[in-house]
Amino acid sequence: MEIPGLGPVTESDYETLVSAPVPVPLFGNAPVPFALDGYEDDDAPEDFHAAIRTFLSLDRTTLTAAAPQAFAYYREIFEAFGEGLDDFPLIEEPEDVWDHVTFDRHEVTVQRNGEGTPVYISVECECTWEEEHGLQLVLREGKSVTRVGPYDGHLTDDL
Numbered sequence: 001m002e003i004p005g006l007g008p009v010t011e012s013d014y015e016t017l018v019s020a021p022v023p024v025p026l027f028g029n030a031p032v033p034f035a036l037d038g039y040e041d042d043d044a045p046e047d048f049h050a051a052i053r054t055f056l057s058l059d060r061t062t063l064t065a066a067a068p069q070a071f072a073y074y075r076e077i078f079e080a081f082g083e084g085l086d087d088f089p090l091i092e093e094p095e096d097v098w099d100h101v102t103f104d105r106h107e108v109t110v111q112r113n114g115e116g117t118p119v120y121i122s123v124e125c126e127c128t129w130e131e132e133h134g135l136q137l138v139l140r141e142g143k144s145v146t147r148v149g150p151y152d153g154h155l156t157d158d159l
Helices: 045-057 061-082 094-100
Strands: 007-011 017-019 022-024 030-032 034-037 108-112 119-127 135-140 144-149
Touching: 022 045, 045 108, 045 119, 061 094, 061 135, 061 144
Parallel strands: 034 108
Antiparallel strands: 007 017, 017 034, 022 030, 108 119, 119 135, 135 144
């Protein structure tokens, strides 16, 4: 099977479709594999195609816009655990937060949050200030960052 924008995909052990690594402009063209969850049974696979196409058209300005949210997450962890630790990274400005994030260690996940909901792109990242939980970026329909925080797999803040 071939997915527009990603090329051929194979089925993983977890029943998701996984692509070979694809350069992602948002991440400085770092190559990252994509995992599509629920694609094969979806009534509107074109929604997945549109979200992927949109996501792959984004550039670093999207991260610039999300920097205050990521910086707030950093400050939360710093205030809880980092003050007084010599080896805790010091990030003084929101625009510097991305220097402490690695984007290309995990698959980018493309999925819905339930039947009839929009397609979300979820990015699990590594960050220097929270090695255990990392950082998660979620983009609704691949357009803009709608959720930033510790990686928990949730696509929205709705319970």
